Amino acid sequence: MVYLRPARTETSVDANWLCGGVIVDHQHILTSAACIEDVKHFYVVSGTHKWYEKNTDEECIRNGAKKAVWKCVSKDYVYDADQLDNIRWMINDIAVVRVEDSFNFEKRVRGCDFIPKQIAYNNQSEEAEKPGTVGSIAGWGSVESFGDLFGRKTVNSPELLETDVVLISKRRCKMRWPERYHNIIDGNVICARDSSGESINEQCNDQELYCKELSSEDGTLRRHYDVNATSLLVHSSRHLNNTRRSTVQSGGFCENDHGGPLIVGHGPRAILIGLILACQTANITQKCYGPYLYTSVYKNRFLISCAIEKDLGATCKQMLRSSKTRISEYNWANHPDGPAKSEDNSNYLRSHMNETIHKKFAKRSRHNRQQRQLSEN
Template identity: 30%
Template sequence: MVTLKLNIAIMLNIVFVSYCDRRIKGGEAVTGTKRYVAYLVKAPMSSKKYDSWVCGGAIVSTLFIITSAACVDDVEYLYAVAGYKKYVTDQDIETDQCTKTMKKKVIYTCVPMKYELNYHQVEKWSYIDIAVVKVESPYDFNDSQYETLCSYKPKVIGVNYEKRFQDPGIDGLVYGWGHLDIWRQQGDTKNYNQEALRYAAVKVIDKTICKREYSKFPNMNNVIDEFMICTEGKGEIDENGNLALDDGNEEPKLNGCKNPLENLHCDQDTLNTFTEDETRREVLRSANQTSDDHKTKVKNGTLSSRRIRTRRTGICQNDHGGPLVTWAGANEVLIGVASVFKVTTESTCTGPYLYTSTRCNGMFLHCILSSKTRRRSICDSPPIQRGYETVEKFVSWKNHPAGPAQNEIEIDNREKDEEHKKIYMEFAKLDKFSDNQMIALRPQLPINKS
């Protein structure tokens, strides 16, 4: 029986190693096109010596990606990779044709001011663990090079600001390239990241369960209440939003049982199967709609509790910042980013799992991502009125061995154009003469023919 060691020492190690290299636990390889999923890798020439470092992210506009604050706090030079299922290490970033040609430099990061990257206090680094990064030039979502060099053309995903899409009982999907199951211990240099993008189906549960599980850590109750989504157990939709309820291919065993709860001819296995099948019929619903009755039962812990305890899927090391999404009709919507997990004494990742909610950080995201014409007036109000402050970091690549970012090249070109224009205008002034002006010619000296 796997036992949990939930003391401070284990969590300290989780925090430390998760930053040095931040998987999708109990998941499957993505077979379709998840065009909004991106990942961040550090530039090879970086002051931080992290190995196998990768963070997930979601493309939400032509210039911006939403990820975790922990991913951008202490690594200055980052590349964003989009439209590619394959994870490429920072050592191979210049040899893989997709990443060599299509990667983009990160030139700007923005995190809530209250965020604090403190390895020794999980309640510090998980507090408002969300960030927005800007790339050097806009993504061209129609660029055919993504299909020839990478996997597919990237695109944006909508950001959720509604409560109903993160209520208990909602089915979600989390994406990443991290470890399959193992939390890498200090001294282990093996790269456990997955080469292909993976996903795990997860189930949103009531926050009281997560608060109970993380109660040993000071102030985590407040962090969970204010900013987190809590998941545990396997969700019931696949990557395409289709219901995926069956565990296997076994035939039902209920044939001939009129009332299995009273019929003595039905064996115990049949009774157990009936109970499970009844539970499944009870939760059968559309991928993006959850009945109030179902939500109440999940919230109270009375629905499918056996499955929640035994079927664990979620996040693991190197999944930090990965998108948590659900389906809204025919479209996926971003509801959170991967943040916190626990580790057993056997060094395996386990839940319940915590994700930083987009809805709970809605004002911060809206004010950063919205254009000036669409922004609410409160975005320009003092921090005390809008309820948050931000820490913005502008990253210059001019002195980096990789060379300046595209925006810096464009700025330099504009400055050169302006300088050339000024020089031309000054020259043009010298070339203008009035009718009363005479041009003085230098007298020519006589030529000595001797």
């Protein structure tokens, strides 16, 4: 588990937070594309379960935060969550990010809590997305307060939190999402049920939340949210968007949990199957209502594997160079925080090569001059 933190020069975003993420390779993480689409420089922090509200000289961040130097996102992803009908940003809201140098999977960074580890991502089968499967999610999202139009500020949890979720079928998921989202849910989304700690009736009694009776599979009647109610909004991980929800509910996720992992299995058998994507909220109550949506890792497996293992051959080269992906590099060469280690190495190698070439050229010039002098003599 990692989190993304903006560089101090990023004035258009929160100074302490961007998104959650997860390590899938010695130098790569997965996160939400929406979290970083408008950020020029950011860090990836690993090895800690703590989040600090203020910019701080905390030892783990000072010693272990890595500069992001490269990202790859799908061409299908387009940020439009600031528009009224915010749909396109939910298509493949996933990004592969490369950091400046490798994570150390053998040694704890000084000041940090644990040794970072990578997790396998699902590139084998959709079986792991089967309804009824129990998964786990984690993040530093808000647990008590949430940002809104009245200026109340969101504050993350200072400790990493996790909870279990239960996956549900897409048919059941679509019953409680507006029809315009159904193609997206069918295409690349995993659904998990909402709060297990609060009954449907209690939620339906919330102000401005409308419900209707629906027949269940066994023929009995049960109450459901009226997904066509104008009071339900969809919120994203857009920075400084004060309408995003962030109230905690068992079985669901909170504001600032975006980009975090959905994992099934335990220990060495655990695999990453999704990334936290979106939920619905009620205007007045500002509570979150599900089903909760996650971007499917399996549906993006080719993008991920090609971005990480660039030597897989012509197919990957074609994908990375084609209209299917967008590649961006983060240049730290002239940044106040200094160049990235990879840029440092590149500059060193370039300088070393130039110096070597210069020496060879100078040596050859001296040799030629000596030969001319000998011939003249």
